[in-house]
Amino acid sequence: MTSMESLIGLVNRIQQACTVLGDYGGADNNAFSSLWEALPSVAVVGGQSSGKSSVLESIVGRDFLPRGSGIVTRRPLVLQLHKVDGKAKEYAEFLHMPGQKITDYAIVRQEIQNETDRVTGRTKQISPVPIHLSIYSPHVVNLTLIDLPGLTKVAVEGQPETIAQDIENMVRSFVDKPNCIILAISPANQDIATSDAIKLSREVDPSGERTFGVLTKLDLMDRGTNALDVLEGRSYRLQHPWVGVVNRSQADINKNVDMIVARRKESEYFETSPDYGHLANKMGSVYLAKLLSQHLESVIRQRIPNITSLINKTIEELESEMNQIGRPIAADAGAQLYTILELCRAFDRVFKEHLDGGRPGGDRIYNVFDNQLPAALRKLPFDRHLSLQNVRKVVSEADGYQPHLIAPEQGYRRLIEGALSYFRGPAEASVDAVHFVLKELVRKSIAETQELRRFPTLQAEIAAATNEALERFREESKKTAMRLVDMEASYLTVEFFRKLPQEMEKAGNPANQATPNVDRYGEGHYRRIGSNVSSYISMISDTLRNTIPKAVVYCQVREAKLSLLNHFYIQIGKKEAKQLSQLLDEDPALTGRRQQCAKRLELYKAARDEIDSVSWAR
Ligand code: GDP
Ligand code: MG
Secondary structure: OOHHHHHHHHHHHHHHHHHHOOOOOOOOOOOOOOOHHHOOEEEEEEEOOOOHHHHHHHHHOOOOOOOOOOOOOOOOEEEEEEEOOOOOOOEEEEOOOOOOOEOOHHHHHHHHHHHHHHHHOOOOOOOOOOEEEEEEEOOOOOEEEEEOOOEOOOOOOOOOOOHHHHHHHHHHHHHOOOOEEEEEEEEOOOOHHHOHHHHHHHHHOOOOOOEEEEEEOHHHOOOOOOOHHHHOOOOOOOOOOOEEOOOOOHHHHHOOOOHHHHHHHHHHHHHHOOOOHHHHHHOOHHHHHHHHHHHHHHHHHHHHHHHHHHHHHHHHHHHHHHHHHOOOOOOOHHHHHHHHHHHHHHHHHHHHHHHHOOOOOOHHHHHHHHHHHHHHHHOOOHHHHOOHHHHHHHHHHHHOOOOOOOOOHHHHHHHHHHHHHOOHHHHHHHHHHHHHHHHHHHHHHHHHOHHHOOOHHHHHHHHHHHHHHHHHHHHHHHHHHHHHHHHHHHOOOHHHHHOOOOHHHHHHOHHHOOOOOOHHHOHHHHHHHHHHHHHHHHHHHHHHHHHHHHHHHHHHHHHHHHHOOHHHHHHHHOOOHHHHHHHOOOOHHHHHHHHHHHHHHHHHHHHHHHHHHHHHHO
8 A cells, every 4th residue: 555545545534434424514513623624625616517527527537427407516526536456346336325336337427416316305405415426446546526516607497596605605615624625627718717716716715825727628719729828827827737628528428438538539639739739748637637636645644743633632522521421321220220329429429518518508507507596596575575564464364363472483484484485486497497508509419410410300300309308307307496495494494593582581571571562563573583584594595596506407417418318219229120211311412412422533533543554654
């Protein structure tokens, strides 16, 4: 294998793979970076009937292109020529019909037509999706050429009004690319100044470094005129020499003049021409094919480092995207169960980071205990409850028909019990506040668990299971917090009351009774009772401010850390294979994207291997 064959062959194979993946010159809405664009190619550009198809055919040396009036070429034809061993049999093969070696060119022609209609639907529409045709022959040079629809000015019947613009846009999308070599076809029997091919190529390649000018129909020029001004670069200068060709005339085609005969007639034409004789060895389609092949090869050689680095960069990008998307899901129930448990654990890790620190949110629980609870306790309406009026009322009611003699035991108890019931509110509010913080943290954790992202169903199930668990913890926590309050009411701290100054002594000492017994049940008495109860209650308040957080953490936070998903695990363990796979039904778009990435990755890796294997030839 010579280096030239292997280089062009390499690009051929990469181009084929690109098309399979929907990556080709005309595609503009491609989500992937285009490898196609990095590959050099030769596009044939020219006005309608300028002789594009004829040039292609004489380069190949075979009749294989559909012909007819109007716009026959309506999809790009990527024609890959592969030179094979002198004794090998010649055949053609379409990329869309792999393995079918076609030796009859009439069939090739028909298939190009059919395949065009398949995409454009027999309307006269055009499509940028290329048809790939490979020709394996001892008579060709290694070359890839793209035949494009001819530039036109007016729409014929059945064609949309925009056809001229549509075609120009499509041709432009190919020739715009800096790696595209432009084969600009102009007929010699028309003023070069009016050539569509030159007009377009001048726009996209003003310096003319990637344009090859081809002049067709030299034989059709008026007697006494010649195209030497063009061919010798005086009319329009390009970096590369102009090449003149003489293709078969319509009459030749009708008479089925053989391509080989036509090639021979072409070289005779130049050799015997009084005008072009001195240029004979630089004219004709055989020379053109060689020139292009050599140029393409040298361009590829130059671009290999770029292509390699693009390939490596893309492989990296694809691999990192594949990592993000995650592995495909296993089919058997055991592996699925394992995957689900892994995903749950991943979620659990994120959740714990929120609680324990590392991720924000856990501090909001502390805020409940440090701010909300004390503030709520401070706001309790003890002033009203222990107002003189209410104390007197409660104490009197407790006394019944006989007022208390020394200290109002029952009155104290009722006042205290009444006050304690106020603590239920803040206790319950703390439980609820922490519940909502936990719920929010669960929600966040589900969203933040990368691995879960592609499993909406599992996400929903985890959300449901955790909410249910949090609800249970809340109930338990509420019961415990209420119990703390009730416990305070069920047994009063005796010592507190023993330390109080004894009412009885003051009241019962007859020596002090200047005004008999008026003060006994007066305001001072009730105020004292109120203030005693108040200081008892504030002692309880201090206790509860400390114990309610303990109950809440014990019942809710600790429980969430230990057993948030326990019930869920039990349910999962009972599920059938089918239900498990339902939990793992990822978004179909993601499945598609993974497949696409994987295919592309395979292509790029294969391309890298190929490049590695030929670069020694440089
Ligand atoms: P396309 O529309 O650009 O693909 O043009 P074709 O290759 O189909 O050619 C249009 C017509 O011009 C056909 O009838 C060809 O036989 C004819 N033709 C193309 N090149 C030459 C040439 O060099 N000499 C002569 N005499 N006819 C040509
Ligand atoms: Mg054509």
